[in-house]
Amino acid sequence: MDHAQPAVAHDKYYVPHGSPWPFFGSVTLFILMVGAVMTLESGGIGQYVLGLGFLLLFGLFFGWFGTVIKENQAGIFNMQVDRSFRMGMSWFIFSEVMFFAAFFGALFYARQLALPWLSGEGAKHLTSVILWHDFEGGWPSNGPAHLGPSGSGSTFETIPALGVPLINTALLLTSGVTLTVAHHALRAGHRSVLKVFLALTFLLGFLFVFLQAREYHEAYTELGLTLSTGIYGSTFFMLTGFHGFHVTIGALMLLIIWLRTMNGHFTPQRHFAFEGVAWYWHFVDVVWLGLYIFVYWL
Amino acid sequence: MKTVSTNNVSADRHDDHKPSGIGRWLFATNHKDIGTMYLVFSCIMFFIGGAMALAIRAELFRPGMQFFDPGFYNQMVTNHALVMIFGAVMPAFVGLANWMIPLQIGAPDMALPRMNNYSFWILPFAFTLLLGSLFTPSGGPAGGWTMYPPLSLQSGNSFPMMIFAVHLMGASSIMGAINVIVTILNMRAPGMSLLKLPLFCWTWLITAYLLIAVMPVLAGAVTMLLTDHYFGTSFFNPAGGGDPVMFQHIFWFFGHPEVYILILPAFGIVSEIIPTFSRKPMFGYDAMVYATASIAFLSFIVWAHHMFTVGMPLAGQMFFMMSTMLIAVPTGVKVFNWTTTMWKGSLSFEPPMLFALAFLFLFTIGGFSGLMLAIVPADYQYQDTYFVVAHFHYVLVPGAIFAIMAAVYYWLPKWTGTMYDMTLAKWHFWVSTVSVNVLFFPQHFLGLAGMPRRIPDYNVQFTDWNMVSSVGGFVFGFSQLVFVWVIIKAVRGGPPASAKVWDADMPGLEWSVPSPAPYHSFDTPPDVH
Ligand SMILES: [Cu+2]
Numbered sequence: 001m002d003h004a005q006p007a008v009a010h011d012k013y014y015v016p017h018g019s020p021w022p023f024f025g026s027v028t029l030f031i032l033m034v035g036a037v038m039t040l041e042s043g044g045i046g047q048y049v050l051g052l053g054f055l056l057l058f059g060l061f062f063g064w065f066g067t068v069i070k071e072n073q074a075g076i077f078n079m080q081v082d083r084s085f086r087m088g089m090s091w092f093i094f095s096e097v098m099f100f101a102a103f104f105g106a107l108f109y110a111r112q113l114a115l116p117w118l119s120g121e122g123a124k125h126l127t128s129v130i131l132w133h134d135f136e137g138g139w140p141s142n143g144p145a146h147l148g149p150s151g152s153g154s155t156f157e158t159i160p161a162l163g164v165p166l167i168n169t170a171l172l173l174t175s176g177v178t179l180t181v182a183h184h185a186l187r188a189g190h191r192s193v194l195k196v197f198l199a200l201t202f203l204l205g206f207l208f209v210f211l212q213a214r215e216y217h218e219a220y221t222e223l224g225l226t227l228s229t230g231i232y233g234s235t236f237f238m239l240t241g242f243h244g245f246h247v248t249i250g251a252l253m254l255l256i257i258w259l260r261t262m263n264g265h266f267t268p269q270r271h272f273a274f275e276g277v278a279w280y281w282h283f284v285d286v287v288w289l290g291l292y293i294f295v296y297w298l
Numbered sequence: 299m300k301t302v303s304t305n306n307v308s309a310d311r312h313d314d315h316k317p318s319g320i321g322r323w324l325f326a327t328n329h330k331d332i333g334t335m336y337l338v339f340s341c342i343m344f345f346i347g348g349a350m351a352l353a354i355r356a357e358l359f360r361p362g363m364q365f366f367d368p369g370f371y372n373q374m375v376t377n378h379a380l381v382m383i384f385g386a387v388m389p390a391f392v393g394l395a396n397w398m399i400p401l402q403i404g405a406p407d408m409a410l411p412r413m414n415n416y417s418f419w420i421l422p423f424a425f426t427l428l429l430g431s432l433f434t435p436s437g438g439p440a441g442g443w444t445m446y447p448p449l450s451l452q453s454g455n456s457f458p459m460m461i462f463a464v465h466l467m468g469a470s471s472i473m474g475a476i477n478v479i480v481t482i483l484n485m486r487a488p489g490m491s492l493l494k495l496p497l498f499c500w501t502w503l504i505t506a507y508l509l510i511a512v513m514p515v516l517a518g519a520v521t522m523l524l525t526d527h528y529f530g531t532s533f534f535n536p537a538g539g540g541d542p543v544m545f546q547h548i549f550w551f552f553g554h555p556e557v558y559i560l561i562l563p564a565f566g567i568v569s570e571i572i573p574t575f576s577r578k579p580m581f582g583y584d585a586m587v588y589a590t591a592s593i594a595f596l597s598f599i600v601w602a603h604h605m606f607t608v609g610m611p612l613a614g615q616m617f618f619m620m621s622t623m624l625i626a627v628p629t630g631v632k633v634f635n636w637t638t639t640m641w642k643g644s645l646s647f648e649p650p651m652l653f654a655l656a657f658l659f660l661f662t663i664g665g666f667s668g669l670m671l672a673i674v675p676a677d678y679q680y681q682d683t684y685f686v687v688a689h690f691h692y693v694l695v696p697g698a699i700f701a702i703m704a705a706v707y708y709w710l711p712k713w714t715g716t717m718y719d720m721t722l723a724k725w726h727f728w729v730s731t732v733s734v735n736v737l738f739f740p741q742h743f744l745g746l747a748g749m750p751r752r753i754p755d756y757n758v759q760f761t762d763w764n765m766v767s768s769v770g771g772f773v774f775g776f777s778q779l780v781f782v783w784v785i786i787k788a789v790r791g792g793p794p795a796s797a798k799v800w801d802a803d804m805p806g807l808e809w810s811v812p813s814p815a816p817y818h819s820f821d822t823p824p825d826v827h
Contacts, residue, residue: 015407018321019412019415022413025419026422026423029420033423033462033466037462040458040528080484087479088409091475091479091480095472095514096514099515099517102519102548105515105548106518106533106544109541109547110539113541114540114541118536123611127536142532143536143539144536147537152537227525227531230539231533231539232539233531234532234538238521238531
């Protein structure tokens, strides 16, 4: 992307007219947050407020993005606006990368520093001497108190890297290929190839989510591996959970651009939404590779 | 230059026709309207946070408990910080960015005007949530703005309100930052290469990058707090293999770049003002750009200097001490460049210049005390004392906030089209500058003598300097009403300001449009030399 280029190529400045959606969106977020606070603190009607918040959120996405899509189809965006959208999407993905970085950081810190210290190595030797002198550390670990679903003293098993996670890796990598094929088809004007491969991509995405959900079920019911299984459970479920959530969002976005494709949207030259979703999908893919290596494998 | 027309879509009019009624503000897409809303919001938050500060100084006027219980004192300390950082200083800089960046780069508006409005309107709701928590049965968050576990996990109903308020503020900041970056990279007038960019835009470009890099990390940190509290995770629980110190690492990985988010735009403002009132171009423009970038880079590798006393391997302490002291180099470059810009200039001392000069001297004091804090063995003595409080208030009040006031006094005639009351503004400057030193300088002595921060009571030996500090605090607080009065007067009317406003030859594009600036800044790309 031509980040550093001054805006020489634009022919018209475009400034959108006022829109109720941003304000509507702020109210939506407020209702969501109030609902979440009420649900966590007292239950009661909190979950209905939360539910209302999610409903409004769907309304927000359909309303706001719908408006932009209509404007785009009417051809009123110039190349400069298109470039703004692209840059905005790239920086948004960068912010997502940093969000995952926080959780990867927690994983590395726990494995490389916290657990060795708790088992008596290095600078914090006294913690081990005074509190948990028979704790061995190592990985995977649910900590010196062996926290888990049945309180302290729980045992758990991890999910082997070579089973479903390997299949899921293959699914996501394949979906990256099918998406690229779809993109080339779009640029070459082969609409039917585009439609088939785009559909394949989001189907692979949903299949990934389905397998991941089954794996979670197995972890909870058979392996004793839950969110409360010490630091292993915490990092495992928060990392794979946020990733799975992003895959779901990504697959939904793919579904939507597929529906738009079926409606004849996008041209070989102008297809920001397609590329934005594609970047997002590749980002989700790369995060998975990190997860597969550092969470499942090593 | 080719003539360019603006695309008119339904209600878009590029004469001075403004949308009418409340819709102009609720549904705004105009960068000036949104900038104004940001600045007004920031001003309200400044007074709310200031009232909390005065409550703190009233309690500390004498030893012993005077007005409220320690729990409420802790709530004041915590919320004062959150309100001032996320509600006053950051929105003020975003407001200035909104107003000035399109004007300075010759753009019609911000690149993503609707998202711009979204990022503003999230803020009032976020602060409703945060300040509303003060009225819950358990009271507001009281564990400090740094939210360290396990203390913060023991808050009552206010805990999730604080967490979600921080999430909302983060979302707002990230969207605001994306907008600034995209605007600067994509909307510059033809011919304005990056090394012709005004320094205010440069510092904001780098600030926006820092924001996008670290606000998500803060979101991650508070999300881990939330799941530790409600969903049984063990991130910060050693019994499950976690570590409460890990929170501090993740938090300060956000927190140190955050302090540059609070000061880099201030550097940019001062770099605009000093050349104007010295009637000389900025000395070492390129060096200023590279120094800003170096500070941003270094800000990612110094975070643990906030935690020297929590227990850290010696190698870690050494690394973070050295990297922190390295920051003095690019910061020194900046201070010397500002000074050299004034050298043999034909100086004049209008209110913006006065505030910029006070910034130069007083921010440097805060910089030096920061160097002292960076030295590990010395920090063992200073940690959690009033010396730290004095340090960061010197960089944030006569640093960031003075720069914001300088910016308002510099650009206000461009916004309102009228000259403000210079005499009142100078009064505001002198009373503020004297009282801010009366307020914060004695806190250095208190800290070196060992007075701990975040405690509502103290040993009688600290009484005298606390009284001095409280007197300074009240004078400073009430003198800010003068600032508001100057602005209100200027908005209501006054002698008309010329397009150039100041008696100097400034290169900035914002001075090429009339005062007040037209509702839509540039319909056609201006000439850039
Ligand atoms: Cu720091």
